[in-house]
Amino acid sequence: MTPRAVDALEQSDIIVGYNTYIALIKDLIGDKEVVGNGMRQEVDRCQKAVDLAVEGNKVAVVSSGDPGVYGMAGLVLELIQKVDAQKRPECIVIPGLTAANTSAAALGAPLMHDYAVISLSDLMTPWNQIKKRADFAAQGDFVIAIYNPKSRGRATYLNEIRDIVMKYRKPETPVGIVRKAGRPGMNWTITDLEKLPDEDVDMQSTVIIGNSNTYVADGKMITPRGYKL
């Protein structure tokens, strides 16, 4: 967490966020007013934050990782646009460490070359579009960071993506799986495309698939930048 994010919390009157994330920062919130709610209630939550800001409150909307990557920043900005111009509150997005980067650091240095970030959540994106994106990213030899790789309703998605990538990459291409990236209990496994289906991957995991040059040495996943050594 950056000092800018801590400052923003301190300077806010009201903290709005998903209950699970609010719990992670409870020491920083003190006795400030909190508006928390559950999963899949993002629109309600952010609308409430905008309404409170229109009423004159300084409101901090909490998002995990980077609020600008599959987080709340876009939704808040979209909802603010619906407020009459004269009443529209100012909104500052404070960048954070997104799971791709936090996970990469744990694994070694897999994102040292061009990379693509893809979410497998099909709640708001058609599954066919997600598969097409994965195909293009695989063809382009991008390192691929996968968010929301699995949940109860989408148990096979990660394996379908793995099959797409294997059309273009060797079975021994390294794959890193990081669970709870940047949170207490973070842990990781390095495997390869071939063995990926045997691994334990859940909704809270981030999966990083190497490009054609990525290798594993001494337990670290490394994508060479191209320096002559």
Added chain:
Amino acid sequence: MTPRAVDALEQSDIIVGYNTYIALIKDLIGDKEVVGNGMRQEVDRCQKAVDLAVEGNKVAVVSSGDPGVYGMAGLVLELIQKVDAQKRPECIVIPGLTAANTSAAALGAPLMHDYAVISLSDLMTPWNQIKKRADFAAQGDFVIAIYNPKSRGRATYLNEIRDIVMKYRKPETPVGIVRKAGRPGMNWTITDLEKLPDEDVDMQSTVIIGNSNTYVADGKMITPRGYKL
């Protein structure tokens, strides 16, 4: 800068880095030993850091943004592999805020959907490969974050990439240009693919090209996540 990065500097005996970056953190370094050098001397610098660590020093290698994205993390890990296993020093990569995310926050929320990160530096990557990657990213409708968009030796590269993206996206697709992302003097412009060639873009800029749904409202560049509003 995260507290973890500050802690690492404080706990180190020797700080190694590119002179320009060392200057940015001189207040944090105090009177510690510093090994700085110039541009394109990355291998020398990181080899020196590894040698000093093998000798028993705690060494911090400084990199701008996220060391794991086109930074020094991979090079250090590659060089460490060349040290005899018994003498090999431990290396911890501390993730940071990379320019894509810092720039996105300044512009609004352009990275709210799947995105690709591409460097246009052809010092170590063939220009044809870079163009092919941009083509796949454009076809896949990824938001595209471009690093190292221009330098004296590569004045036309960004325009070539823009022409590739325009094969698949409308001329009015929003484009954000952020100069000095996350550093003193940061400033930005929002334009579109059509007018991009008229803009002032330098080596220190990050360019973010929206996907087919990205729009600009009230001076903010927003890529909708897909919530029904």
